[in-house]
Each structure stands twice: as C-alpha cells, then as structure tokens.
Amino acid sequence: xxxxxxxxxxxxxxxxxxxxxxxxxxxxxxxxxxxxxxxxxxxxxxxxxxxxxxxxxxxxxxxxxxxxxxxxxxxxxxxxxxxxxxxxxxxxxxxxxxxxxxxxxxxxxxxxxxxxxxxxxxxxxxxxxxxxxxxxxxxxxxxxxxxxxxxxxxxxxxxxxxxxxxxxxxxxxxxxxxxxxxxxxxxxxxxxxxxxxxxxxxxxxxxxxxxxxxxxxxxxxxxxxxxxxxxxxxxxxxxxxxxxxxxxxxxxxxxxxxxxxxxxxxxxxxxxxxxxxxxxxxxxxxxxxxxxxxxxx
Amino acid sequence: xxxxxxxxxxxxxxxxxxxxxxxxxxxxxxxxxxxxxxxxxxxxxxxxxxxxxxxxxxxxxxxxxxxxxxxxxxxxxxxxxxxxxxxxxxxxxxxxxxxxxxxxxxxxxxxxxxxxxxxxxxxxxxxxxxxxxxxxxxxxxxxxxxxxxxxxxxxxxxxxxxxxxxxxxxxxxxxxxxxxxxxxxxxxxxxxxxxxxxxxxxxxxxxxxxxxxxxxxxxxxxxxxxxxxxxxxxxxxxxxxxxxxxxxxxxxxxxxxxxxxxxxxxxxxxxxxxxxxxxxxxxxxx
Numbered sequence: 001x002x003x004x005x006x007x008x009x010x011x012x013x014x015x016x017x018x019x020x021x022x023x024x025x026x027x028x029x030x031x032x033x034x035x036x037x038x039x040x041x042x043x044x045x046x047x048x049x050x051x052x053x054x055x056x057x058x059x060x061x062x063x064x065x066x067x068x069x070x071x072x073x074x075x076x077x078x079x080x081x082x083x084x085x086x087x088x089x090x091x092x093x094x095x096x097x098x099x100x101x102x103x104x105x106x107x108x109x110x111x112x113x114x115x116x117x118x119x120x121x122x123x124x125x126x127x128x129x130x131x132x133x134x135x136x137x138x139x140x141x142x143x144x145x146x147x148x149x150x151x152x153x154x155x156x157x158x159x160x161x162x163x164x165x166x167x168x169x170x171x172x173x174x175x176x177x178x179x180x181x182x183x184x185x186x187x188x189x190x191x192x193x194x195x196x197x198x199x200x201x202x203x204x205x206x207x208x209x210x211x212x213x214x215x216x217x218x219x220x221x222x223x224x225x226x227x228x229x230x231x232x233x234x235x236x237x238x239x240x241x242x243x244x245x246x247x248x249x250x251x252x253x254x255x256x257x258x259x260x261x262x263x264x265x266x267x268x269x270x271x272x273x274x275x276x277x278x279x280x281x282x283x284x285x286x287x288x289x290x291x292x293x294x295x296x297x
Numbered sequence: 298x299x300x301x302x303x304x305x306x307x308x309x310x311x312x313x314x315x316x317x318x319x320x321x322x323x324x325x326x327x328x329x330x331x332x333x334x335x336x337x338x339x340x341x342x343x344x345x346x347x348x349x350x351x352x353x354x355x356x357x358x359x360x361x362x363x364x365x366x367x368x369x370x371x372x373x374x375x376x377x378x379x380x381x382x383x384x385x386x387x388x389x390x391x392x393x394x395x396x397x398x399x400x401x402x403x404x405x406x407x408x409x410x411x412x413x414x415x416x417x418x419x420x421x422x423x424x425x426x427x428x429x430x431x432x433x434x435x436x437x438x439x440x441x442x443x444x445x446x447x448x449x450x451x452x453x454x455x456x457x458x459x460x461x462x463x464x465x466x467x468x469x470x471x472x473x474x475x476x477x478x479x480x481x482x483x484x485x486x487x488x489x490x491x492x493x494x495x496x497x498x499x500x501x502x503x504x505x506x507x508x509x510x511x512x513x514x515x516x517x518x519x520x521x522x523x524x525x526x527x528x529x530x531x532x533x534x535x536x537x538x539x540x541x542x543x544x545x546x547x548x549x550x551x552x553x554x555x556x557x558x559x560x561x562x563x564x565x566x567x568x569x570x571x572x573x574x575x576x577x578x579x580x581x582x583x
Binding site: 008010011014015017018019021022023024025026028029031032035036039089090093094096097098101102110112113114115116117119120121122123124126127128130131132158161162189190191192194212215218219220221222225226246249250253254259267268271274275278279281282283286 | 308475498
C-alpha cells in the first residue's frame with residue numbers, strides 16, 4: 001500500500017502532525033502514571049504502606065487518623081460483586097437469546113435499544129437507585145438503610161448489561177456455524193446446544209466481557225456516590241451504608257480539604273489503588289483476547 | 298413425558314426466559330423514566346431554564362448549569378475531534394500499522410479506554426487546574442474531558458476507515474494522488490458517517506460525565522453563566538448531583554426535572570448516532 005509520493009515534504013509534515021496527535025495518548029498515560037505515583041509517594045512519605053494495606057479503619061478527616069484502605073476496598077468489592085451478579089446472568093442470557101433464538105430483525109432493533117442502558121448518565125442511575133430502588137427494596141427488607149450497597153450495585157448491574165450482552169454476543173457469533181449444526185444434527189435442542197457447545201466454545205470471549213465489566217464496576221463513581229453512602233465500613237453486609245474508593249475521591253474533591261495537604265493526598269493513594277486494579281483487569285482481558293480469540297479463525 | 302419432550306419444553310421455557318432477560322433492563326429504564334416524569338415534569342417551565350441557582354428550590358433553575366454544559370461540550374469537541382480523528386487516521390492509514398510504535402500506541406489506547414473517568418479528573422486537577430494554572434475553568438474541564446473521550450474517537454475513526462473498501466484507495470493511488478490527497482478527498486468523506494457516529498456518542502458521554510468535573514473541583518454555586526473558556530462554571534450533571542445530595546424534598550423534585558432535561562439530550566444524541574450508523578452502514582453494502 002505504498003503511495004509513490006511519500007517523499008513529498010508536505011506529506012511528511014502531515015504525517016508528523018498525525019503521529020503527534022496519536023502521541024497525545026502516550027502523554028496522557030505518562031501524565032496519569034506520573035501524577036498518581038508522585039502524589040501517592042508523597043502520601044506514603046507520611047503514612048506507611050503497611051498501615052495503608054492492613055489498618056481496618058479509614059478516618060483521614062478525623063482527629064484520630066487511620067489510613068487503612070481495606071474498608072474502601074470491601075465497599076468497592078461489595079458493589080462490584082452485586083453489579084456482576086445482576087449483569088452476568090442477564091447479559092449472557094440476552095446474548096444467547098439474541099444470537100440463537102431471535103430473528104435478525106428483532107436483534108437489529110433491540111441491540112441499539114440495549115445500548116441506551118449504557119448511555120444513561122451515571123448520576124441519573126444514582127438517583128434511580130436512591131429514589132426508586134431503595135424505597136422499593138425497603139418494602140421487602142425493612143432494615144435496609146437509605147444508603148446501601150445493594151441498590152447501588154443492582155442499578156450498576158443494569159447499566160453494565162449492554163457491555164456484557166454485546167461482548168458475549170460477539171463471542172458467540174465467532175463460534176463456527178458447523179459446531180452448532182453438528183449439535184443440532186445430533187438432535188440437541190437450541191438450549192442444549194447453547195449450554196453444552198456454544199457457551200463452552202465462547203468461554204474466553206465471555207471471560208473477557210466479565211473482566212471488562214468488573215473493571216467498569218470497580219471504577220464506577222456516581223451511582224455509588226449518590227446511593228451507597230459515604231461511610232467507610234469494613235463489612236460485606238449489603239444492607240448498610242458503605243464507601244467505595246471512587247466515592248471517597250468524590251467526597252474529598254467536593255469538600256473543603258486544602259489541596260496541598262496529606263489529607264487531600266489520600267485521594268491519590270486511593271486513586272493509584274483504583275488505577276492498579278482496573279489496569280490489571282483490563283490487561284488480563286486483552287491477554288486472554290490475544291491468546292485465545294484466534295482459535296477459530 | 299419422555300426425555301425428548303422434556304428437552305423441548307426446557308428449550309421453550311428458556312426462550313421465554315431469554316425474552317424476559319432481554320427486556321428486563323429496558324423495562325426498569327421505562328419504569329424509571331415514568332417515575333422521573335411523574336416527579337419532575339410539573340416542575341419544568343420557562344423559568345426553570347432561565348433561573349440561576351438558588352437556596353430556595355422553587356426559585357432555583359438550571360440556566361448556569363445548562364450553559365456550562367453546552368460550553369464544555371463545544372470546547373471539548375473543538376479539542377478532541379481533530380486530535381482523535383488525526384490519531385485514528387495515522388494508526389489506520391500510515392504504514393505504521395505493523396510498526397512497534399503503532400502496536401505500542403494501540404495497547405496504550407486500549408488501556409486508556411479502560412481508565413475510570415474519575416482518574417482523568419485527578420489528572421486534570423494536577424495538570425490543568427494547578428499545573429497550568431487554568432483554574433476550575435471551562436477550559437480545564439474541556440481539556441480533561443477531551444482526553445477522556447480521545448480513545449472513543451480514535452477507535453471509532455479507525456473502525457470507520459477500515460470499512461472503506463481498499464479498491465477506493467488503490468484507484469486513487471493509481472491516478473497519481475498522494476497519500477494525503479487520498480485520505481482528504483476520498484477516505485475521510487467515505488468514512489465520515491462512521492466517524493460522525495463516534496463523535497456524537499463521545500459527546501453524549503461528555504454531557505453526562507460528572508465524576509471528572511467534581512474531581513477538578515467544579516463549582517456548584519456559580520451565580521453567572523460562563524461566557525469565556527477561562528470562566529468558572531457549573532454543569533447539568535453536577536447540579537443534579539448537588540440537588541440529590543440535599544435533604545429538602547423540593548431539591549429532589551428539581552433533580553428529577555433536571556434529569557428529564559439531561560436524559561432527553563443524552564438519549565436524543567444516542568438515537569441520532571444510531572440513525573447515522575444505520576444510514577452509513579448501508580452505504581457500503583451491495
């Protein structure tokens with residue numbers, strides 16, 4: 001695909017400009033890593049990494065200061081697991097239904113509609129969790145707090161459905177038709193084919209969708225900031241107020257803590273923890289993609 | 298009932314279960330929209346759009362927030378579209394595709410797409426607000442959000458360009474056109490539908506984002522609408538967050554009304570994007 005005129009100086013300038021634009025993405029990564037590391041290192045100059053990782057309380061704004069990230073981690077873990085417990089079954093079943101049962105026309109109409117679920121601003125979902133889902137759940141669970149991980153997690157799950165359903169559907173579509181036909185030929189129903197042939201064959205793609213969903217849920221901010229509470233709480237009880245890493249960053253940013261203080265720098269310690277988790281999840285995802293996805297091509 | 302019948306029944310039950318799952322999220326969204334309309338529609342009138350923020354919920358309006366959101370959207374678009382499209386063109390059209398630099402760029406962009414939006418807020422706070430002394434301005438917010446949506450624009454630009462048949466390119470080179478002439482006069486026009494779809498989706502994301510804005514320290518109580526990129530500002534989703542966080546019932550009603558406005562804009566932009574995508578996808582189909 002070589003054009004005969006690549007040596008033209010104007011062409012070279014343009015190529016350099018375009019490469020420069022692409023380079024902005026590298027600067028962004030460098031910027032993120034540099035800022036998180038440099039600020040977090042200043043934070044760890046005053047607080048030991050050991051305390052950060054093992055203390056069971058997170059109270060940087062109180063007079064009795066504790067800097068243990070564990071309560072924020074359990075809060076994040078809790079809302080994330082609830083979200084996945086909602087999104088994986090619904091998303092995967094939707095993907096199987098769209099791939100194997102529905103007509104092409106139905107799929108063409110429904111897929112963009114499902115994408116709308118991901119287009120709703122997250123602060124709006126937060127309001128949904130706080131003002132609709134929590135009161136509704138309180139009818140069934142009377143001791144549910146007004147702020148809780150359960151409703152925030154469930155609503156986050158709804159938001160993530162299209163991510164799972166569309167990636168899983170892509171994975172299911174990549175399975176060769178011959179595999180399905182062989183199964184039908186043996187007299188299997190669509191359901192048996194889905195459970196015993198198609199889903200196992202698409203397993204790596206499904207795992208990738210789950211990892212990306214995990215990463216999205218871990219980094220989701222506004223739903224939990226609105227509906228899950230702002231109380232660091234070392235618990236796995238979904239009925240009480242908790243605080244996630246992201247919510248803590250929002251809480252400090254929207255408060256009046258002085259920017260150049262170690263109290264403020266806690267958000268970089270929290271931020272780098274969040275960054276490391278999402279980075280690992282995303283990269284396991286792309287590693288699986290590279291390793292397994294070409295199996296049938 | 299023999300085994301065969303049992304399996305057929307199982308299959309049929311799963312079909313219904315599949316339909317139920319497919320619509321469950323959409324039904325919840327519909328319930329929510331109805332609830333929001335019920336709560337907030339009565340609050341929407343002309344003064345809700347023209348009033349400034351206020352301590353009194355009945356007098357509070359979204360004027361500064363909506364102008365702030367529009368200003369951010371315009372500035373973000375001006376920054377992110379040229380950068381994102383250029384980067385996408387570079388990665389797709391300049392032999393770099395197999396080079397080490399291009400592979401590195403690709404991995405890097407995939408990683409950036411997975412970074413939580415609040416982390417971009419921390420980047421913006423240190424680099425734009427404090428580092429470059431831009432303050433909590435429209436410009437700081439727009440630069441931050443531009444970095445956030447760059448991966449989306451780059452990826453959709455690449456997909457759109459990849460869909461252009463290579464015969465078009467070869468014909469152009471055969472006529473003696475340079476690479477840039479080919480890109481400018483043929484590839485970009487042919488892929489413009491797909492690129493536009495990506496841009497609209499990215500901008501709808503900008504309109505709904507609040508976490509990075511809160512991280513850079515956006516004001517909630519701005520008594521004036523921004524008129525220049527250096528002005529402080531508020532934004533619709535941040536205003537909603539603030540209203541939700543208040544105890545008075547009146548502010549919750551305001552939040553519902555503001556959500557109707559925000560959701561209408563977001564959903565409309567997404568439907569427009571779907572329309573462009575469908576229209577554009579037909580273009581290359583025989």
